[in-house]
Amino acid sequence: MAASGRKTGRTIILLAILLIVIFAGVFLFLRLQNQTSTPPADQAQPTVSTETVGIVISAQSISRGSVITSDKVTTIDYPKEKIVEGTTFFNNVEEVVGKRAKYDLDPQVPLTASLVMDTAGSIPSFQIPAGMAAIPIPVTKLTAVSFAPQAGDHVMVVACLNIVDIDQEFQSILPNKSAAVTSPGFVEGQLPQLAMGLETGDSSTQGRVELDENLNEPLYVQPSEAQRPRIVCQTVLQDAIVLKLGDFTTEGEEAVQATAAPDTSSSQEDVQATPTPTAPDNLTLIVSPQDVVLLNYLIEANVKMTVALRSAGDAQAINTDAVTLQFVLDQKNIPLPVKLPYGVEPSTDSLAPTSEETPQ
Numbered sequence: 001m002a003a004s005g006r007k008t009g010r011t012i013i014l015l016a017i018l019l020i021v022i023f024a025g026v027f028l029f030l031r032l033q034n035q036t037s038t039p040p041a042d043q044a045q046p047t048v049s050t051e052t053v054g055i056v057i058s059a060q061s062i063s064r065g066s067v068i069t070s071d072k073v074t075t076i077d078y079p080k081e082k083i084v085e086g087t088t089f090f091n092n093v094e095e096v097v098g099k100r101a102k103y104d105l106d107p108q109v110p111l112t113a114s115l116v117m118d119t120a121g122s123i124p125s126f127q128i129p130a131g132m133a134a135i136p137i138p139v140t141k142l143t144a145v146s147f148a149p150q151a152g153d154h155v156m157v158v159a160c161l162n163i164v165d166i167d168q169e170f171q172s173i174l175p176n177k178s179a180a181v182t183s184p185g186f187v188e189g190q191l192p193q194l195a196m197g198l199e200t201g202d203s204s205t206q207g208r209v210e211l212d213e214n215l216n217e218p219l220y221v222q223p224s225e226a227q228r229p230r231i232v233c234q235t236v237l238q239d240a241i242v243l244k245l246g247d248f249t250t251e252g253e254e255a256v257q258a259t260a261a262p263d264t265s266s267s268q269e270d271v272q273a274t275p276t277p278t279a280p281d282n283l284t285l286i287v288s289p290q291d292v293v294l295l296n297y298l299i300e301a302n303v304k305m306t307v308a309l310r311s312a313g314d315a316q317a318i319n320t321d322a323v324t325l326q327f328v329l330d331q332k333n334i335p336l337p338v339k340l341p342y343g344v345e346p347s348t349d350s351l352a353p354t355s356e357e358t359p360q
Contacts, residue, residue: 052077055110056090062105065126067119068096073111088113100126124243127151128286134243135292136282137299143306144283149242154310155285156318157237157295159303162229173227175206234322236294239310240287246280283307 059074073093083089090096090111099116100123109115128134137157141147149155165174207222287295298305321327328334 051080053080053083053089054078054091056093056096057111058105058107058109060107062101064101064104065123066101068099068101068116070097073097078110102126122248124248124284127243131288132286133289133292134284134286135295136284137295137305137307138281139283139305139307140281141279143304144245144280145307145309147245147280149245149283149307149309151242151244153242153312154314155237155240155242156235156308156310157240157285158233158306158308159236159298160231160233160306161301161303162231164227164229175223175227177204178206179204230324232322232324235318235320236298236305237285237287237291238318239315240285240291243284243286245283247282248284 054075055078056073056075058072060072062068062072070093073096075091075093078089090113096111096116098119100119102115102117105111105115124134145155166172167174167176170176205222207220209218210221211217212219285295295305329336
């Protein structure tokens with residue numbers, strides 16, 4: 001019994017010593033951690049000095065081609081070590097004031113020489129992509145989708161040509177005029193003809209000889225009217241960008257509009273009615289240089305052109321077939337009317353437009 005008691009006491013003592021050692025170790029570990037994380041108060045923190053340089057950035061959105069003014073830009077300090085070698089930033093606002101933006105600039109964009117250019121040139125020229133050109137074409141309300149196209153829209157252009165037969169040598173519309181040639185000489189009962197003469201008249205239009213089936217006699221047939229042109233229509237421009245509808249405003253006109261102030265001295269009775277704005281008569285398109293030459297030829301040839309507005313975001317290629325009278329009859333299944341021994345009374349020779357006014 002005494003031996004077992006001594007063993008139990010010795011075990012308790014050993015457990016107590018072990019617990020004391022563990023607690024002491026934990027206490028020392030936590031103290032060392034606290035000393036490591038909390039530096040002495042008198043130990044100064046090292047400061048890293050970064051060299052900066054002032055650069056010019058956009059303070060607001062700047063549209064392409066607009067003149068940069070002092071309120072549109074500002075300067076900030078930028079780390080010099082982050083400037084890529086070869087990149088030249090503007091350091092003073094005065095260096096960019098008066099220049100024009102080459103592209104649309106978002107706010108806080110650092111300005112470089114590649115983003116701006118001098119004020120020479122017009123604002124519309126900045127809106128034309130490189131390798132393209134702008135040319136106006138004549139339009140009306142019906143040929144320009146009721147003036148719906150605006151700057152940036154994509155349109156297609158359809159041209160209709162009136163084809164006629166011409167004399168290859170004279171380059172004049174057929175049929176030619178004919179004339180009777182009288183040789184000089186003496187004719188009994190008439191004055192002597194001393195020189196060659198030409199006899200023409202309204203019936204001098206060149207015709208052709210046909211054999212009359214009833215009389216079995218040859219007849220000289222002449223056309224009853226001038227040659228009717230044959231119309232053919234085809235798409236000449238599949239995708240063109242609208243630069244502007246109507247006339248551009250010159251810098252002089254802009255200055256007058258900016259400085260002109262309304263006259264408030266006159267009474268309300270003296271104020272004249274606002275004049276009705278003039279409808280635009282031209283549409284400026286952005287096309288390739290070759291298409292500029294094409295459109296210029298069509299304008300000089302007085303070819304009628306019609307503009308069709310394309311869907312926004314539609315960039316697919318358009319392939320169309322040329323349209324003639326035969327194409328309309330075949331494609332739309334329109335039969336030729338049969339000559340019948342009866343008709344409708346009263347007869348109608350042409351389809352006249354209705355006289356009823358279109359409601360406003």
